[in-house]
Amino acid sequence: MSIIKTKELNKIYDVETIPVHAVNNVSLEFEEGEFTAIIGPSGCGKTTLLNLIGGLDTPTSGEVFINGTNITKLNSREIIDFRLRNIGFVFQAYNLVPVLTAKENVEFIMQLQGISKENRESRVLQLFDQIGLKDKLNNRPGKLSGGQQQRVAVARALASKPKFILADEPTANLDSKSTSNLLDIMLKLNEVENTTFIFSTHDSRVIKRARRLITLEDGKVVKDDIVK
Amino acid sequence: MMKLFILSNLQLKKINEIKSIPNVKAVTSRIKSMAMISSANSGTGVTINGIDTTGEKSISDLYTKLIDGSYFDTKLKYPIVIGSKLAEKLKVKVKSKVVITIQDVNGNITYGAFKVVGIFKTFDTMFDQANVFVLGNDLANLISFDENQTSEIAVLLTHNDFTDSVAAKIKNLFRSEIKNGNLVVRTWNEINPILKMLNEMTVQFTMIFVVIILVALSFGIINTMLMAIMERVREIGMLMAIGMSKAKVFLMIMLETIFLSLTGGVLGLFISWIIISITNFTGINLSSVAEGLNSIGYSSFIRPELGIFFYFFIASLVILTAMFASIFPARKALKLKPSEAIRQDV
Ligand SMILES: Nc1ncnc2c1ncn2[C@@H]1O[C@H](COP(=O)(O)OP(=O)(O)OP(=O)(O)O)[C@@H](O)[C@H]1O
Numbered sequence: 001m002s003i004i005k006t007k008e009l010n011k012i013y014d015v016e017t018i019p020v021h022a023v024n025n026v027s028l029e030f031e032e033g034e035f036t037a038i039i040g041p042s043g044c045g046k047t048t049l050l051n052l053i054g055g056l057d058t059p060t061s062g063e064v065f066i067n068g069t070n071i072t073k074l075n076s077r078e079i080i081d082f083r084l085r086n087i088g089f090v091f092q093a094y095n096l097v098p099v100l101t102a103k104e105n106v107e108f109i110m111q112l113q114g115i116s117k118e119n120r121e122s123r124v125l126q127l128f129d130q131i132g133l134k135d136k137l138n139n140r141p142g143k144l145s146g147g148q149q150q151r152v153a154v155a156r157a158l159a160s161k162p163k164f165i166l167a168d169e170p171t172a173n174l175d176s177k178s179t180s181n182l183l184d185i186m187l188k189l190n191e192v193e194n195t196t197f198i199f200s201t202h203d204s205r206v207i208k209r210a211r212r213l214i215t216l217e218d219g220k221v222v223k224d225d226i227v228k
Numbered sequence: 229m230m231k232l233f234i235l236s237n238l239q240l241k242k243i244n245e246i247k248s249i250p251n252v253k254a255v256t257s258r259i260k261s262m263a264m265i266s267s268a269n270s271g272t273g274v275t276i277n278g279i280d281t282t283g284e285k286s287i288s289d290l291y292t293k294l295i296d297g298s299y300f301d302t303k304l305k306y307p308i309v310i311g312s313k314l315a316e317k318l319k320v321k322v323k324s325k326v327v328i329t330i331q332d333v334n335g336n337i338t339y340g341a342f343k344v345v346g347i348f349k350t351f352d353t354m355f356d357q358a359n360v361f362v363l364g365n366d367l368a369n370l371i372s373f374d375e376n377q378t379s380e381i382a383v384l385l386t387h388n389d390f391t392d393s394v395a396a397k398i399k400n401l402f403r404s405e406i407k408n409g410n411l412v413v414r415t416w417n418e419i420n421p422i423l424k425m426l427n428e429m430t431v432q433f434t435m436i437f438v439v440i441i442l443v444a445l446s447f448g449i450i451n452t453m454l455m456a457i458m459e460r461v462r463e464i465g466m467l468m469a470i471g472m473s474k475a476k477v478f479l480m481i482m483l484e485t486i487f488l489s490l491t492g493g494v495l496g497l498f499i500s501w502i503i504i505s506i507t508n509f510t511g512i513n514l515s516s517v518a519e520g521l522n523s524i525g526y527s528s529f530i531r532p533e534l535g536i537f538f539y540f541f542i543a544s545l546v547i548l549t550a551m552f553a554s555i556f557p558a559r560k561a562l563k564l565k566p567s568e569a570i571r572q573d574v
C-alpha cells in the first residue's frame with residue numbers, strides 16, 4: 001500500500017476574484033522509500049502541492065490519504081498532532097530557531113512528542129553522526145553555514161521518525177558543494193534507512209539524482225517518470 | 229476652653245511604662261493651656277506649651293527651626309519661644325517682653341511676664357501663629373501646678389505604622405483614668421483629621437496613577453510583543469508546521485511576555501528602591517511649592533518611603549498586566565497560517 005495518495009486534488013486561490021488554479025486535479029501515489037523530485041517552472045504549483053500533502057494547507061477539493069488516514073478530514077488540532085507524528089519538514093530557508101543550538105533545534109521536536117531525555121540524547125547523537133555535524137552540536141544556527149543549517153534541518157525532520165520527509169526547494173539557497181553534500185546525506189539516508197523523501201526543486205544537479213520525477217505545469221501533472 | 233488634664237505623681241510614673249512599649253521612640257510631658265499673649269502693641273490667643281527642653285528635643289525638631297535667638301539656651305528668667313508669624317503680629321523681637329494672661333488651676337486669672345528668647349518658623353504658618361513655648365516649671369508656677377504635674381504626654385513612635393497598636397497599649401495602661409474622664413489618648417490622625425484625610429487621598433491618587441501607568445504599560449507590552457511576533461513570523465510558522473500545538477504557542481508567547489515584563493519590572497523596582505533609599509536619606513526639598521504645602525500643614529521637605537508590600541503588589545500587578553497584554557499578540561500569532569508564514573520573505 002502506498003504511504004501517500006492524493007485523489008483529484010485541487011487548490012484554487014482567490015476563488016472570487018481572479019481564480020488561480022495552483023493545483024489542478026492531481027492524483028498521485030507515493031511508496032515507502034521513494035526519492036522523488038517535483039519539478040516544473042516557477043508558479044506551477046510545487047509548493048502548493050507539497051503544502052497540501054503535508055497538511056499545511058487545505059485543498060479546495062479532493063483528498064489526501066496518508067497511511068490510509070484522510071488528512072483533509074482532520075480538524076485543526078488533529079492535523080497539528082498528525083504532522084508532529086507523521087511528517088518531517090525541510091524548508092527552503094532552513095527555518096531553525098536562532099536562539100537554540102543545533103542540538104536543541106533537533107531535540108525540540110522530540111520534546112514536543114514527549115520522548116524521554118535519554119532517548120532524545122542518543123537519537124540526537126545518531127542523527128548528527130549521520131549528517132556529519134557531530135562537532136557542531138552546540139553551535140547556534142548563526143554560527144553554521146547555509147549547508148550545515150540545512151543538514152541540521154534534515155536532522156530535525158528525521159528526529160521525530162516521520163513516515164516521510166517533505167522538502168520544498170531544500171537546496172535553493174545552497175552553493176553547489178553544499179548541495180551535493182546535502183544530497184549525499186539524503187540519498188544515504190534513503191538507501192540505508194529507507195527514508196522517504198519528496199522534494200521540489202529547480203536545480204538540475206538535484207533533478208539528476210532523483211529516482212522519480214514528477215513534472216507539473218499550471219498545477220497539472222504532465223509527466224511522472226521513474227528514472228534509473 | 230481646652231480642658232486641663234492633670235496627672236498625679238503616680239500617673240507620671242506611667243510615663244516610664246509608655247517608654248518601655250516597643251516601637252516607642254521618645255516620650256515627653258507638656259503642660260498645655262490656652263492663654264492670651266500681649267505685647268505693647270497688640271494681643272492674641274495662643275496655646276501655651278510648658279515643656280521639658282531636653283524631652284521636647286527628642287520628640288519635636290522645633291529647636292532646629294529657629295530663625296532668631298536660641299532655643300532656651302539663655303540665662304534670662306522666664307524665657308519664651310514664639311513663632312515668626314506671631315512675632316510679626318505682636319511686633320516683637322528677641323529680648324522683647326510679652327505678657328501671658330492665663331487661668332490657674334483654681335480658675336483665677338493670673339499674669340506673667342516673659343522674655344522672647346527665640347523665634348521659630350516651621351512649615352505650618354497656622355502652628356507658628358498659635359503656639360508659644362515656655363519652660364514647664366515657669367508655667368507650673370504661674371498656674372499653681374504641683375511639681376511633676378503635667379497636662380499632656382506626647383509620644384513619638386519609630387514608625388507611623390505602629391500608631392494604632394501603641395495607642396491601644398497606652399489606652400490599656402490608663403484604662404481607669406480614661407474611664408473617669410481624666411485622660412484621653414489620641415493618635416495624630418485624631419488630633420489632625422485633615423492630615424489623615426490628605427494622606428488617604430494621596431494613596432487614592434497614587435492608585436489612580438498606578439492604574440494609568442499600567443494601562444500605558446499594557447499598550448507598551450502589546451506593541452513590543454507584536455513586533456517580536458512580526459519579526460518571527462517564519463519561526464512561529466515553522467513551529468506550527470512541525471507540530472507545535474496552538475496551546476503551546478499561546479503559552480510560549482504568554483511566558484515570553486511575562487519574562488519580559490518581570491525582567492523590566494524587577495529592574496524597575498530595584499531602581500525605585502535605590503532612588504527611594506537615596507532620597508529617603510537625603511530628603512527632597514520642594515521649597516518651590518512650599519507655601520501651598522505649608523498652608524495645609526505639610527512639610528516641603530519630604531523623605532520618600534515605600535513599604536515592602538508595595539514592591540510585591542506592583543510586581544504582581546505587572547505580571548497580571550503582562551498576562552492580560554499577552555493575550556492579544558498571542559491570538560495574533562495563532563491566526564498565522566503556517567503555509568503562508570513560512571513562505572514569507574525576511
Ligand atoms: N497564498 C496565495 N494566494 C494566492 N495565490 C497564490 C498563493 N500561493 C500561491 N499562489 C499562486 O499559486 C500558483 C502556484 O504557486 P506555488 O508557490 O505553489 O508555485 P511554485 O511551483 O512553488 O513556484 P516557485 O517555483 O516559484 O516556488 C502561483 O501562480 C502563485 O501565484
Ligand SMILES: [Mg+2]
Pocket residue numbers: 046047048168
Ligand atoms: Mg515554491
